[in-house]
Amino acid sequence: MGETPALRPSLPGSSSVDVAIVGAGYTGLWTAYYLITADPSLRVAVLEQSYAGFGASGRNGGWCSALLPSSLPSLARRHGRAAAVALQRVMNSTVDEVGRVCVVEGISCDFHKGGTVTVARSPAQLARAEAEVSTAASFGFPEVTMLSASLASARLGATSVLGGVFTPHCAAIQPAKLVRGLASVVEARGVAVYEGTPVTALRPGVVSTPFGTVRAPVVVRATEGYTAGLPGYGRSVAPLYSLMVATPPLPAVVWDTIGLADRETFSDFRHLIIYGQRTADGRLAFGGRGAPYHFRSSVSPSFDQEPSVFAGLRQTLGALFPVLGPDAEISHAWGGPLGVTRDWTASVGLDRSTGLAWAGGYVGDGVGTSNLAGRTLADLILERPSELVSLPWVGHRSPRWEPEPLRWLGINAALRATASADAAEARTGRASRRAAVIDRLIGH
Known part of the structure; x- marks a missing residue:
């Protein structure tokens, strides 16, 4: 932008x-x-x-x-x-x-330091939310708190919210x-x-x-x-790409439904990361992972544009916030590599x-x-x-x-497995075993 x-x-x-x-x-x-x-x-x-x-x-x-x-x-x-x-x-x-x-x-x-609200939108996500709060408390961080469905929804008016986690340790910029x-x-x-x-x-x-x-x-x-x-x-x-979209400035009546009154950053407990914020000028900026890794760790401006990922982000926005309509208006779309x-x-x-x-x-x-x-x-x-x-x-x-082509095969297979784990959890409501394997591989 x-x-x-x-x-x-x-x-x-x-x-x-x-x-x-x-x-x-x-x-x-x-x-x-x-x-x-x-x-x-x-x-x-x-x-x-x-x-x-x-x-x-x-x-x-x-x-x-x-x-x-x-x-x-x-x-x-x-x-x-x-x-x-x-x-x-x-x-x-x-x-x-x-x-x-x-x-x-x-x-x-x-x-603006409004903290982060991470919502749980399935039983499997709710279990991960509870585990995160329990882990934080066990290490001496009680300020990471569990939110009931009503309290989480009051902060972030997303669909299907069963609960959530709030941490004060985040600012939107x-x-x-x-x-x-x-x-x-x-x-x-x-x-x-x-x-x-x-x-x-x-x-x-x-x-x-x-x-x-x-x-x-x-x-x-x-x-x-x-x-x-x-x-x-x-x-x-390894450069992995993360892509983002942003809406035009939204009217107050829409923000009354979505929430984020204190400009909290937000996410949910799916495995393939999504993230968003309410910008100072009233836009909803929203991003996520899922773009492919490119052979030999290639980086190119052309990789910043991945139409299928942008379409997926737009679809996810509509699923989270129906008030935006089935075809949420997007004013900006961009991306870039991060280091892993x-x-x-x-x-x-x-x-x-x-x-x-x-x-x-x-x-x-x-x-x-x-x-x-x-x-x-x-x-x-x-x-x-x-x-x-x-x-x-x-x-x-x-x-x-690993050297190529093992690096290309492994990273892209992990990305596909992560996406399929989320799809399986959405269908069954149960925690995905394949996601647990990926977590172990990356040291979580």
């Missing part, structure tokens, strides 16, 4: 800086922000192949949430209960940190406004943001571009869904022996997580001891994806 901004100048030639950041999305810009805030004398350069926020940072669902791709039980099994709780608590507070920076820096991105505002803030503080500057290779101390070489003792890879395009990183992160690691686990780190730093693998939950990544990278680069550098995702190394 929105017009393409005018490009900033490209890299004018070879140079040397203290920190070179590859990627001007949330991760790269938050890292630059916290570095330059801590030490204004640092020479920081951000290199972006297109424009700041071109990728998922500028066109996501607008959830600034405390969600992590790894569940609390999964984190606890790998790192211990205390570490899992510590990471979740920091993620919860990260939502407020993003809001704080927006206020302090005057970034107008429609930030306009993503492009946040990333562009952040780019302007760091640039005003002296960070060099070079757009139209594709990176052809990165290695310790060196970033190569068609316009020259940037040398730096620390190089940060912040490329998320575009990582596979870098030499040597083809199996590190083989173990479905986000990570952040700095290899001090090489000076190569990284963050990503957010699996679509990157708006808040990227802020935590930026703060953590700043502490790691500046060698500042903090709670953040001891969190369990720091230094994690995900295994590589």
Whole structure:
């Protein structure tokens, strides 16, 4: 949504800086922000192949949430209960940190912390809702609450609501406004943001571009869904596409039926993820997964448009909210790739022996997580001891994806199995066994 901004100048030639950041999305810009805030004398350069926020940072669902791709039980099994709780608590507070920076820096991105309501619309979904609340309570997060059918429907007037879950740890934002505002803030503080500057290779101390070489003792890879395009990183992160639609601004009488009076973000407990929000200008923005994975982790603007997925989203909107009519009017439709690691686990780190730093693998939950990544990278680069550098995702190394064609076959088979699991549950009302197998495969 929105017009393409005018490009900033490209890299004018070879140079040397203290920190070179590859990627001007949330991760790269938050890292630059916290570095330059801590030490204004640092020479920081951000290199972006297109424009700041071109990728998922500028066109996501607008959830600034405390969600992590790894569940609390999964984190606890790998790192211990205390570490899992510590990471979740920091993620919860990260939502407020993003809001704080927006206020302090005057970034107008429609930030509003209304929480998230996730409804259950079948007996199987209701069982998952109850399990989620029970798990949250067992880890010390009682603010994640179960909603009765009437309370859930009062927040989100969807069809067939049997109950739901509410968490306060989410804010709705306009993503492009946040990333562009952040780019302007760091640039005003002296960070060099070079757009139209594709990176052809990165290695310790060196970033190569068609316009020259940037040398730096620390190089940060912040490329998320575009990582596979870098030499040597083809199996590190798989780009999966998520697509969205938005309605024109809806009249008050329609919103009286749909709800979301506090601009809550919303979803339900199906397996193939859907997500939505009520925008500040009164649109219903709605997205979902299900677009195919493309061979060899290919990324192309043509993949942003998948008519069958858009048709499915429109159909789902009509099923959720009949007030929109059988052919809900759609004013915008778009999409883009998000980054998925083989173990479905986000990570952040700095290899001090090489000076190569990284963050990503957010699996679509990157708006808040990227802020935590930026703060953590700043502490790691500046060698500042903090709670953040001891969190369990720091230094994690995900295994590589399988080579092709196994990667293509496996990912697309999993997508089809997930969709069929939802269809089976809709028919029978019983939990799908195949979905449970997929959850185990991705470490949930």
